[in-house]
Amino acid sequence: DQQVKQNSPSLSVQEGRISILNCDYTNSMFDYFLWYKKYPAEGPTFLISISSIKDKNEDGRFTVFLNKSAKHLSLHIVPSQPGDSAVYFCAASAYNQGGKLIFGQGTELSVKP
Amino acid sequence: DTGVSQDPRHKITKRGQNVTFRCDPISEHNRLYWYRQTLGQGPEFLTYFQNEAQLEKSRLLSDRFSAERPKGSFSTLEIQRTEQGDSAMYLCASSLDGTSGGIYNEQFFGPGTRLTVL
Numbered sequence: 001d002q003q004v005k006q007n008s009p010s011l012s013v014q015e016g017r018i019s020i021l022n023c024d025y026t027n028s029m030f031d032y033f034l035w036y037k038k039y040p041a042e043g044p045t046f047l048i049s050i051s052s053i054k055d056k057n058e059d060g061r062f063t064v065f066l067n068k069s070a071k072h073l074s075l076h077i078v079p080s081q082p083g084d085s086a087v088y089f090c091a092a093s094a095y096n097q098g099g100k101l102i103f104g105q106g107t108e109l110s111v112k113p
Numbered sequence: 114d115t116g117v118s119q120d121p122r123h124k125i126t127k128r129g130q131n132v133t134f135r136c137d138p139i140s141e142h143n144r145l146y147w148y149r150q151t152l153g154q155g156p157e158f159l160t161y162f163q164n165e166a167q168l169e170k171s172r173l174l175s176d177r178f179s180a181e182r183p184k185g186s187f188s189t190l191e192i193q194r195t196e197q198g199d200s201a202m203y204l205c206a207s208s209l210d211g212t213s214g215g216i217y218n219e220q221f222f223g224p225g226t227r228l229t230v231l
Contacts, residue, residue: 004155
């Protein structure tokens, strides 16, 4: 059972425009959500996170929105830059489950100059 | 400390052989996680340690897999009698305890070990 889903395998955006990456989850026990960025031949790098008690968290060009009633979160990147091109993974965690992360399948973002 | 390191970065082996991977976490981190990633998928949880204690193992971790963290520092993941289906990227991550003062302690990942079973 796929508890975290990223339904768009790829996304292409023009430099300077907004990138919106989406993620859905099914387990209502999740209380922390994270986005990781991954380049080829490297491990995932932590980008931004949000607790289930919040609906928005912002860090520079990156903003994560959480809609608990819809069990949906999104990552906004504004403005997008060519260096943002990578695979983005959404992940979720439940406090009472040891902190292990449940990942989505990933979305490959391509930012074109 | 430069982060989480993993060794080797690449391993090619023949079916039926045993392989062992090593992970060195960030020194002050007491939690260590192992994940496996196959092509086109996100990382999947395998097991985790709190200090030297292995607290959870995924059902993905068959009897051929064993992980240790003998002194609560580095960890090893051994796969016995490898199968072609074991070919994947094996990722290690470390973190402090789950939360500190209500703030989630994110996991920092190593570069991974790419295993190819022929």
